[in-house]
Amino acid sequence: MTDPHTTTTPPPPGRGGSPTGATVLGYPRQGPGRRLKRAVEGHWRGRTSAEELLAVGAELRRDRWQEMASAGLTEVPVGDFSYYDHVLDTTLLLGATPARFTDLPAGDDPAGRLARQFALARGTDSQPPLEMTKWFDTNYHYLVPELGPGTRFALHAEDLLRQVGEARELGLAARPVVLGPVSYLSLAKADEPGSDFDPLTLLDRLVPVYAELLTALAGAGAEWVQVDEPVLVLDQPAGLLERVREVWTALAATPSRPRLLVATYFGALGEAAPVLAGLPVEGLAVDLSAAPGSGTRAANLAALRAAGHDLAGKRLLAGVVDGRNVWRTDLAAALDVLTELGGLVGSLDVSASCSLLHVPLDLAAETSLDPGVARCLAFARQKLAEVALLADGLRRGREAVAGAVADDAAARSALRTSPLTVRPDVRERVAAVGAADTRRRGTAEERRRSQQQRLGLPLLPTTTIGSFPQTEEVRRARAGLRRGELDPAGYQAAMRAEVERVVALQEELGLDVLVHGEPERNDMVQYFAEQLDGFLTTEEGWVQSYGSRYVRPPVVVGDVSRPAPMTVEWSRYAQQLTSRPVKGMLTGPVTMLAWSFGRDDLTPAETATQVALALREEVQDLERAGIAVIQVDEPALRETLPLRRAAREGYLDWAVRAFLLTTAGVDAGTQVHTHMCYAEFGEVLEAIIALDADVISLEAARSRMEVVADLREARYPHAVGPGVWDIHSPRVPTVADVVASLELALAGGVPAERLWVNPDCGLKTRGYAEVEPALRVLVEAAGVVRERLAAG
Numbered sequence: 001m002t003d004p005h006t007t008t009t010p011p012p013p014g015r016g017g018s019p020t021g022a023t024v025l026g027y028p029r030q031g032p033g034r035r036l037k038r039a040v041e042g043h044w045r046g047r048t049s050a051e052e053l054l055a056v057g058a059e060l061r062r063d064r065w066q067e068m069a070s071a072g073l074t075e076v077p078v079g080d081f082s083y084y085d086h087v088l089d090t091t092l093l094l095g096a097t098p099a100r101f102t103d104l105p106a107g108d109d110p111a112g113r114l115a116r117q118f119a120l121a122r123g124t125d126s127q128p129p130l131e132m133t134k135w136f137d138t139n140y141h142y143l144v145p146e147l148g149p150g151t152r153f154a155l156h157a158e159d160l161l162r163q164v165g166e167a168r169e170l171g172l173a174a175r176p177v178v179l180g181p182v183s184y185l186s187l188a189k190a191d192e193p194g195s196d197f198d199p200l201t202l203l204d205r206l207v208p209v210y211a212e213l214l215t216a217l218a219g220a221g222a223e224w225v226q227v228d229e230p231v232l233v234l235d236q237p238a239g240l241l242e243r244v245r246e247v248w249t250a251l252a253a254t255p256s257r258p259r260l261l262v263a264t265y266f267g268a269l270g271e272a273a274p275v276l277a278g279l280p281v282e283g284l285a286v287d288l289s290a291a292p293g294s295g296t297r298a299a300n301l302a303a304l305r306a307a308g309h310d311l312a313g314k315r316l317l318a319g320v321v322d323g324r325n326v327w328r329t330d331l332a333a334a335l336d337v338l339t340e341l342g343g344l345v346g347s348l349d350v351s352a353s354c355s356l357l358h359v360p361l362d363l364a365a366e367t368s369l370d371p372g373v374a375r376c377l378a379f380a381r382q383k384l385a386e387v388a389l390l391a392d393g394l395r396r397g398r399e400a401v402a403g404a405v406a407d408d409a410a411a412r413s414a415l416r417t418s419p420l421t422v423r424p425d426v427r428e429r430v431a432a433v434g435a436a437d438t439r440r441r442g443t444a445e446e447r448r449r450s451q452q453q454r455l456g457l458p459l460l461p462t463t464t465i466g467s468f469p470q471t472e473e474v475r476r477a478r479a480g481l482r483r484g485e486l487d488p489a490g491y492q493a494a495m496r497a498e499v500e501r502v503v504a505l506q507e508e509l510g511l512d513v514l515v516h517g518e519p520e521r522n523d524m525v526q527y528f529a530e531q532l533d534g535f536l537t538t539e540e541g542w543v544q545s546y547g548s549r550y551v552r553p554p555v556v557v558g559d560v561s562r563p564a565p566m567t568v569e570w571s572r573y574a575q576q577l578t579s580r581p582v583k584g585m586l587t588g589p590v591t592m593l594a595w596s597f598g599r600d601d602l603t604p605a606e607t608a609t610q611v612a613l614a615l616r617e618e619v620q621d622l623e624r625a626g627i628a629v630i631q632v633d634e635p636a637l638r639e640t641l642p643l644r645r646a647a648r649e650g651y652l653d654w655a656v657r658a659f660l661l662t663t664a665g666v667d668a669g670t671q672v673h674t675h676m677c678y679a680e681f682g683e684v685l686e687a688i689i690a691l692d693a694d695v696i697s698l699e700a701a702r703s704r705m706e707v708v709a710d711l712r713e714a715r716y717p718h719a720v721g722p723g724v725w726d727i728h729s730p731r732v733p734t735v736a737d738v739v740a741s742l743e744l745a746l747a748g749g750v751p752a753e754r755l756w757v758n759p760d761c762g763l764k765t766r767g768y769a770e771v772e773p774a775l776r777v778l779v780e781a782a783g784v785v786r787e788r789l790a791a792g
Ligand SMILES: Nc1nc2c(c(=O)[nH]1)N[C@@H](CNc1ccc(C(=O)N[C@@H](CCC(=O)N[C@@H](CCC(=O)N[C@@H](CCC(=O)O)C(=O)O)C(=O)O)C(=O)O)cc1)CN2
Pocket: 139, 475, 476, 478, 479, 521, 522, 523, 524, 525, 526, 545, 546, 548, 549, 550, 551, 552, 595, 765
């Protein structure tokens, strides 16, 4: 292989001239036992020095490269590791730290860089942190770049170059990974709040920095570089694809550069496909995963076929292993796809559909999974083996891997026919659902009157979103229960004591609608999954959510049903402690699925009805237990909105129907609440109205009540609590802040009879040091505005 643009690096060991490679786009960063989390949090608490943390990072990087190489990968990604977030790393790489951070720690050495990174992620004395938002439709959050007309980029590649060196020292073919210029700018926001500055206008200024980076990487011995451009799977603003072509034509003309691999993931390429195939780059990565209902594999296969001779000389990373789910790959189907693609392209690598960041690390860490199910699962480490095995099958012929293919088929068909998977009673209940089951009793106005009579709430009722701080003692008690150091009765007593404290505190603060505080929940999704049939939960299946925070997404294995009430005793217990209403607190069907791994044989829409029926039983049991207010959280409704507009209506249809099926079985006098965080509701407001919930609490503090204008425009007919305290920041608002927010909401058209006062989200990640004073402020501010309203 000669290429006029490439430096004369000898072919690295591993590839050995073989036409078929095996690689992945990225790998989990956490290390076994979430070692990175412990090191990072230890550093924040002052217990781990920067040098120690950096040493842990270097060791984790080395271990994962070695793991990948020994699994049989022929090339490993470099630069996908991060102490906090890869978009933040890109911001540092490009020297694009916002000007508002005037007090950042200095120093170009690794420790200085680490300190700067954490300052941007967590805030400084004078500045709040960079905003965090969802990474496409995943449950991962990235730190949003803040760019403006004054932004000047400057390359700071030392860290990435050092990592390339680390990998090459191990004798590995190292492929640096960077987020591409078009995606980086598309994911950024204007540094001036309210400005209409479009970060994409900075492309011309940014491209030369990327060109400089390419040259530096070639100098460090990189033969290939992976440039991620996931925004290519989104609907494109007018003219963007033309810009993509220009940018990549310019980058391809960089003298002495590595070969370029443009990586896309998270879906179908659509109109970007011909542009991508025609770029003057040497390689592409394409999502070829086969999730039920997604259509991605079929769409991208068709696009690749249509690209014809544009692909003939290119390297293709075929993402046939699903990087966003935990089921084993259907090897026979994957081999069919790969065999066809092999005939279309210059060289083929077997790969996963996206970085393996979004799946847990290692199935072998699980000690109590049903063996029939475990046999059908693959976490990140197992996916490496799948990638390598498929590559082996292509190189040596299908017969060489026939044993593994047969074993895979047998495991899957055993699970499909197991009583665990298909439950006739569930299927019957699903088939019996009728239109009346998804209609509330009474009009919104009738319900409001009947609820007001029952609850007797003041104007501008105050409440919280559900969770109170998960204190060290609460977590310790749960860990004790798990280790057998605390018996179930002891655990229950400890949690009841916590509920008592939380209820007493809320009474003392003067809140109107109370919560029990959710101390008994490890997580709002996992807690329910542990109690529902059809879900499987893991012990160690952690997936990074943001920074040092992780979740353990459950796996939907079979038909879902509720063997017994889940929350009723906790709600009943909390309610008998007080004469004020205590909200029942559930996680809705859409969020249950969004934050779990779905089945590989049913679509999310099909599973949603089952989950909704199970939750509906819980809602009705809560009502029977005398709970007058029931909240069904749907924070993920907006986040799992399909990336492509064309797919949104179908999604919103089933999502709304599942919510209604969950909640519509109650009487008019039972007040249904829902909660959503993560702003940008504009696009889904019609669907939110259709949920027909009596009260909704929304995130608004950070977006300065902008949601209120959207609600007015959509003629939102129900009550609403736009968050008046940004719980993502430790800052306690003042009474004046909260009064101002409430006045904004009233002035913006929320009628006083329909305005609630609450924080943006649950309080579980905060401490009492902020929660107590902030809630005191909320209650006082509500009082101030009530008095003003009474005075007319
Ligand atoms: N599933 C989900 N997705 C979500 C959210 C969410 O709440 N749930 N919210 C948004 C993201 N926000 C998040 C907010 C907080 C955490 C978070 O705090 N995670 C915790 C773990 C929470 C948990 O599962 N806790 C368990 C297990 C705790 C644990 O790690 N225990 C140790 C032992 C600890 C000890 O000995 O004290 C262990 O098992 O090793 C519990 O409380 O029982 C963490 O990373 O630290 C994650 C996401 C969006 N996506």
